[in-house]
Amino acid sequence: MTITPNQIPPQSQERKPALESEMTPKPQYDDPNYKGSDKLLDKVALITGGDSGIGRSVAVLYAKEGADVAIVYLDEQGDAEETKKVVESYGRRCLLIPGDIRNENFCHEAVQKTIDEFGQLDILVNNAAEQYMEPSIDEIDSARLGSIFATNIFSMFYFAKAALPHLKPGSTMINTTSINAYKGNASLLSYSTTKGAILAFTRSISQSWLEKGIRVNAVAPGPIWTPFIPDAFEGEDVSNFGKQVPMKRPGQPKEVATCFVFLASEDSSYMAGQVLHPNGGVVVGA
Numbered sequence: 001m002t003i004t005p006n007q008i009p010p011q012s013q014e015r016k017p018a019l020e021s022e023m024t025p026k027p028q029y030d031d032p033n034y035k036g037s038d039k040l041l042d043k044v045a046l047i048t049g050g051d052s053g054i055g056r057s058v059a060v061l062y063a064k065e066g067a068d069v070a071i072v073y074l075d076e077q078g079d080a081e082e083t084k085k086v087v088e089s090y091g092r093r094c095l096l097i098p099g100d101i102r103n104e105n106f107c108h109e110a111v112q113k114t115i116d117e118f119g120q121l122d123i124l125v126n127n128a129a130e131q132y133m134e135p136s137i138d139e140i141d142s143a144r145l146g147s148i149f150a151t152n153i154f155s156m157f158y159f160a161k162a163a164l165p166h167l168k169p170g171s172t173m174i175n176t177t178s179i180n181a182y183k184g185n186a187s188l189l190s191y192s193t194t195k196g197a198i199l200a201f202t203r204s205i206s207q208s209w210l211e212k213g214i215r216v217n218a219v220a221p222g223p224i225w226t227p228f229i230p231d232a233f234e235g236e237d238v239s240n241f242g243k244q245v246p247m248k249r250p251g252q253p254k255e256v257a258t259c260f261v262f263l264a265s266e267d268s269s270y271m272a273g274q275v276l277h278p279n280g281g282v283v284v285g286a
Contacts, residue, residue: 039261040261042068048101178198199220215268
């Protein structure tokens, strides 16, 4: 089932990051019609922001495809426990790793905990992010810039550095960028800027990692119904979410997670440095 903007009631949450468990309606992260075919059998994936939203859906679909997963999140314990429950219901293991990815030492510790638990690492998904509505550049101070860049792009450097010694030929790294890296967004200036940096990071590191047999690609979602939305939108504004794309509705996490399955599997064996665009029909430049 899809949702239209008219079906989204006004909502906001006091806490940040917002919780998926408190959203109305709940994001759709699992598709009962999706049947796994062992595309990731016995692989191990580390997913940042895996407690909710797109990250949760990726974790669930990876489990359906036969992978064990470690998910990194800040402090959304209830959401993380729900993700773990669903992953384990498909017969795979799920390791929960709470912590702040702005801290390089924590990122290295998270990778090591994954290795200690599973003995390997095959797929790194850099998905966690933060965003803010910013009507004017005057609202963006140095503290906000430092935080959003540390979360959205510095952490990708940290995790890539920590993971590389454990990745083998055939491994993959997948980064979550955004439609805003291509189109820009006046109200999400700092967020859009970091997403542009992720695009350049993906294209650049993919070239050197190919020499090691490791493929790096990215996904650039459009408006997706995740806890990002009550984080960034307030009250009535959320009722218009998704109307701006040709499909006239927000996408669901499950409509994005299949891109991550494709890029992690051998189905995409001839792709590196590329970006997939689940964005509701918006045509963007390469």
